[in-house]
Amino acid sequence: MKYTALFITLLFLFGCENSGNDSSHAVATHDNENLTDLVNPLMGTDSEFLLSNGNTYPAIARPWGMNFWTPQTGEMGNGWGYTYDAYKIRGIKQTHQPSPWINDYAAFSFMPVTGELKVNEDERASWFSHKAETAKPFYYKVYLADYDVTAEVTPTERAAIFKFTFPENENSYLLLDAFNGGSSVKIIPEERKITGYCQNNHGGVPANFHNYFVAVFDKDFEVTKTWKEENLGNSKEAKGDHTGAVVGFKTQKGEKIHVKVASSFISPEQAELNLSREIGSKSFDNIYSEGEAIWEKELSKIKVEGGTDEQRRTFYSSLYRTLLFPRKFFEINASNEIVHYSPYNGKVLPGYMFTDNGFWDTFRAVFPFFTLMYPELNSQIMAGLVNTYKESGWLPEWASPGHRDCMIGSNSASLIADSYLKGIRGYDIETLYEAIVKNTEDWMEDVKSVGRFGADYYNKLGYIPYDVKINENTARTLEYAYADYCIWKLAQELERPQEEIDLFKKRARNFRNVFDSEYHLMRGKNEDGVFQSPFSPYKWGDAFTEGNSWHYTWSVFQDIEGLKQLMGGDAGFVAMLDSVFVVPPIFDDSYYGFPIHEIREMQIAGMGNYAHGNQPIQHMIYLYNYTNQPWKAQKHVREVLTKLYTPQADGYCGDEDNGQTSAWYVFSSMGFYPVCPGTDQYVFGAPLFNKITLQMENGNEFVIRADNNSKENLYIDDVKLNGEVWNKNYITHELLQNGGELDFNMASSPNKNRGAGKESYPYSMTNEEE
Numbered sequence: 001m002k003y004t005a006l007f008i009t010l011l012f013l014f015g016c017e018n019s020g021n022d023s024s025h026a027v028a029t030h031d032n033e034n035l036t037d038l039v040n041p042l043m044g045t046d047s048e049f050l051l052s053n054g055n056t057y058p059a060i061a062r063p064w065g066m067n068f069w070t071p072q073t074g075e076m077g078n079g080w081g082y083t084y085d086a087y088k089i090r091g092i093k094q095t096h097q098p099s100p101w102i103n104d105y106a107a108f109s110f111m112p113v114t115g116e117l118k119v120n121e122d123e124r125a126s127w128f129s130h131k132a133e134t135a136k137p138f139y140y141k142v143y144l145a146d147y148d149v150t151a152e153v154t155p156t157e158r159a160a161i162f163k164f165t166f167p168e169n170e171n172s173y174l175l176l177d178a179f180n181g182g183s184s185v186k187i188i189p190e191e192r193k194i195t196g197y198c199q200n201n202h203g204g205v206p207a208n209f210h211n212y213f214v215a216v217f218d219k220d221f222e223v224t225k226t227w228k229e230e231n232l233g234n235s236k237e238a239k240g241d242h243t244g245a246v247v248g249f250k251t252q253k254g255e256k257i258h259v260k261v262a263s264s265f266i267s268p269e270q271a272e273l274n275l276s277r278e279i280g281s282k283s284f285d286n287i288y289s290e291g292e293a294i295w296e297k298e299l300s301k302i303k304v305e306g307g308t309d310e311q312r313r314t315f316y317s318s319l320y321r322t323l324l325f326p327r328k329f330f331e332i333n334a335s336n337e338i339v340h341y342s343p344y345n346g347k348v349l350p351g352y353m354f355t356d357n358g359f360w361d362t363f364r365a366v367f368p369f370f371t372l373m374y375p376e377l378n379s380q381i382m383a384g385l386v387n388t389y390k391e392s393g394w395l396p397e398w399a400s401p402g403h404r405d406c407m408i409g410s411n412s413a414s415l416i417a418d419s420y421l422k423g424i425r426g427y428d429i430e431t432l433y434e435a436i437v438k439n440t441e442d443w444m445e446d447v448k449s450v451g452r453f454g455a456d457y458y459n460k461l462g463y464i465p466y467d468v469k470i471n472e473n474t475a476r477t478l479e480y481a482y483a484d485y486c487i488w489k490l491a492q493e494l495e496r497p498q499e500e501i502d503l504f505k506k507r508a509r510n511f512r513n514v515f516d517s518e519y520h521l522m523r524g525k526n527e528d529g530v531f532q533s534p535f536s537p538y539k540w541g542d543a544f545t546e547g548n549s550w551h552y553t554w555s556v557f558q559d560i561e562g563l564k565q566l567m568g569g570d571a572g573f574v575a576m577l578d579s580v581f582v583v584p585p586i587f588d589d590s591y592y593g594f595p596i597h598e599i600r601e602m603q604i605a606g607m608g609n610y611a612h613g614n615q616p617i618q619h620m621i622y623l624y625n626y627t628n629q630p631w632k633a634q635k636h637v638r639e640v641l642t643k644l645y646t647p648q649a650d651g652y653c654g655d656e657d658n659g660q661t662s663a664w665y666v667f668s669s670m671g672f673y674p675v676c677p678g679t680d681q682y683v684f685g686a687p688l689f690n691k692i693t694l695q696m697e698n699g700n701e702f703v704i705r706a707d708n709n710s711k712e713n714l715y716i717d718d719v720k721l722n723g724e725v726w727n728k729n730y731i732t733h734e735l736l737q738n739g740g741e742l743d744f745n746m747a748s749s750p751n752k753n754r755g756a757g758k759e760s761y762p763y764s765m766t767n768e769e770e
């Protein structure tokens with residue numbers, strides 16, 4: 001059953017928004033409102049296999065934390081771990097899930113029970129209501145009605161504190177479920193402690209993979225039990241496929257039992273160290289306040305003014321999502337050294353490691369956001385990529401926690417080039433360049449998303465043929481050509497041999513090889529050079545990845561001018577852009593055999609064949625800026641911002657995907673978007689708020705104003721940069737980093753002269769050569 005929009009709104013207003021359920025943590029007034037109070041971690045959770053409104057779960061965490069915590073409504077092992085229309089909670093689990101399609105790993109959970117002891121997850125599950133649920137980035141609270149218990153949790157990066165408020169009961173229990181897939185538990189009553197490990201995963205781990213945990217309680221145990229494969233006994237230890245531990249107490253009405261828990265991928269001793277270092281003697285309220293302050297600091301780096309209350313909530317909920325992944329997969333040892341368990345070779349090694357990211361999604365806006373706002377973090381991520389290459393022989397493309405066979409492309413080249421070309425240092429760029437070049441020559445046999453599947457065809461023919469049994473071939477060709485552009489620019493910067501520079505420059509134009517001048521669209525091409533037939537631009541998959549030709553034709557980030565010329569110049573190019581919104585939302589799903597959720601999300605959006613719910617087309621609207629009609633970008637950007645996003649449980653229009661769909665909203669709300677990472681330009685759209693202030697990491701402040709901004713005044717009449725007229729359709733990275741003021745003057749009708757000349761267009765390879 002799906003809630004109506006009105007019902008969802010009511011649940012949000014009376015449920016997750018109202019943190020007043022916890023009298024010890026008062027809600028700030030509107031005049032002195034905490035930005036964390038604007039975040040709804042339930043945004044996007046009204047999702048399922050057939051239709052995604054985000055495919056998110058409430059990630060209760062620190063920014064980029066090693067561990068997240070989330071209420072669990074789905075059965076153990078279900079990628080849809082929390083769904084908004086569920087009515088029972090099975091536990092509150094530690095999670096590392098980046099996507100329901102990738103699923104979780106290293107999960108275990110806590111669940112309070114009173115009365116009859118039930119350990120089976122179906123039997124122990126308790127009814128709950130969103131009206132008695134509070135979700136903040138750093139705090140979660142829920143009333144478990146079947147047991148009259150209130151459960152609360154607040155985390156650090158590698159640890160957390162739980163608070164369980166019990167009724168008067170002779171039989172009150174706390175269960176630690178270590179999940180199936182290999183686990184172990186041990187109860188140590190004299191230390192009020194449970195230790196153990198879990199090994200559950202869905203791939204991408206070495207044979208010695210463990211998540212070691214330790215949980216310390218503040219009340220003596222009166223009952224101790226463990227279970228193995230749901231066979232409950234009195235032993236204090238259990239080891240098997242699925243184990244768990246039970247500790248029991250007599251409780252008074254309103255009695256609070258606290259549990260301090262931490263984990264480590266390195267060792268039990270490191271788990272103890274993580275607990276001591278991150279929590280130690282600190283109270284629940286201490287960790288709550290620390291978490292609130294940390295999130296407030298990060299959210300405050302972008303302050304918005306104006307807009308509706310719903311828009312502000314959507315903005316900060318999206319910003320929260322942008323700051324979750326990739327996950328810190330490193331720990332601090334007893335010598336205060338940064339170390340990590342390698343999810344690639346199983347060794348404990350020095351240095352940074354990050355994981356849980358699909359670069360096919362996040363190269364587009366998430367990592368450009370980090371290069372803009374978090375260069376130090378970006379540098380650490382690059383250092384982590386160096387370690388990944390050294391430990392596995394490859395760069396990651398989808399890691400969770402190790403290499404996973406998902407999606408296409410060699411988009412790590414985009415991340416690395418964009419970082420270095422924007423002046424971020426502190427990592428071994430020579431090793432990363434070596435890794436990038438290796439990617440262009442081969443692929444991992446058992447994980448074909450790593451490297452370049454079909455590289456031999458691509459390097460020989462300049463495209464991957466449609467008829468050589470390499471799926472999504474045209475999409476791969478387009479993405480490899482963009483990656484080659486990034487390598488070309490990085491090779492120039494690193495002063496590589498000219499022959500090498502020229503090779504990648506040539507390959508960056510390979511998009512031309514799959515452009516069909518008859519249709520003015522990208523199309524699969526056979527090995528003999530003849531385009532595949534029959535051809536339908538509405539066919540999803542096949543030659544493309546989770547999209548059709550209408551969506552992928554625009555994946556020429558590096559040379560929009562070159563693509564425009566193939567389409568006959570401004571008039572033809574604009575006509576094709578317009579057509580995406582004009583053609584009906586028809587589709588051919590024969591490649592999949594049923595309408596995948598991305599198809600449905602396009603179909604129901606009411607924007608023709610524009611499919612914002614998936615990533616390949618998310619930059620397309622901004623391409624009007626490369627023509628004499630940039631005002632159309634302003635119109636469509638504002639439509640997407642106001643129509644396809646809300647802060648509610650159904651607030652996204654497709655998969656959120658590790659922050660990418662959120663980062664689109666954050667950038668677009670500011671009035672610009674990184675169409676082509678690897679260049680220094682952010683292309684204009686239409687700012688949503690009256691004023692946005694960016695606090696740069698270098699201490700500079702950049703202010704974006706939109707005078708006369710309103711629902712009707714969505715067009716840019718003129719732009720000034722630091723008081724001077726600015727006729728470009730973009731702004732550069734350096735200008736933003738230097739600080740200053742960008743003033744948009746908004747109007748209800750388009751200024752069709754502003755930005756219409758070639759001198760205003762953003763970068764294209766073709767223009768660089770003229």
